[in-house]
Amino acid sequence: MLPNLTSIDVAANNTHYSSYNGALLDAAKTSLLLIPEGMEGTAVLPDTLAAVPACVFSRCTKLMAISVANTGSAASSAYAAQDGILYTNDLSSLIAAPAGIGA
Numbered sequence: 001m002l003p004n005l006t007s008i009d010v011a012a013n014n015t016h017y018s019s020y021n022g023a024l025l026d027a028a029k030t031s032l033l034l035i036p037e038g039m040e041g042t043a044v045l046p047d048t049l050a051a052v053p054a055c056v057f058s059r060c061t062k063l064m065a066i067s068v069a070n071t072g073s074a075a076s077s078a079y080a081a082q083d084g085i086l087y088t089n090d091l092s093s094l095i096a097a098p099a100g101i102g103a
Contacts, residue, residue, distance in 0.1 A: 003059075005036040020046045021069075035060050042084070043098070044069050047077035052086065054096045063098035 007022025018025050021044040024034040031051040040062040047068050065084030086095040
């Protein structure tokens with residue numbers, strides 16, 4: 001729908017939504033809601049996430065990698081990234097591989 005949208009910024013005082021590295025999340029930064037279609041390079045996600053639906057990456061054809069940042073939060077991340085691909089923290093289940101990563 002918005003193939004040229006590269007990032008989303010949410011006002012700090014918004015009580016329902018937040019943003020992190022251009023992605024849209026819930027206010028607590030525990031649920032990833034949207035990765036903009038036009039985002040390029042690497043999508044960096046906070047380690048506070050507890051829910052990442054794979055469909056949020058489905059239209060992101062310019063993404064080359066996904067990574068999980070260490071935000072220094074007390075929560076342990078439910079997700080891990082390896083070689084630009086998002087997995088569950090124990091690397092047992094694939095969550096998402098960006099389209100631009102190649103074969």
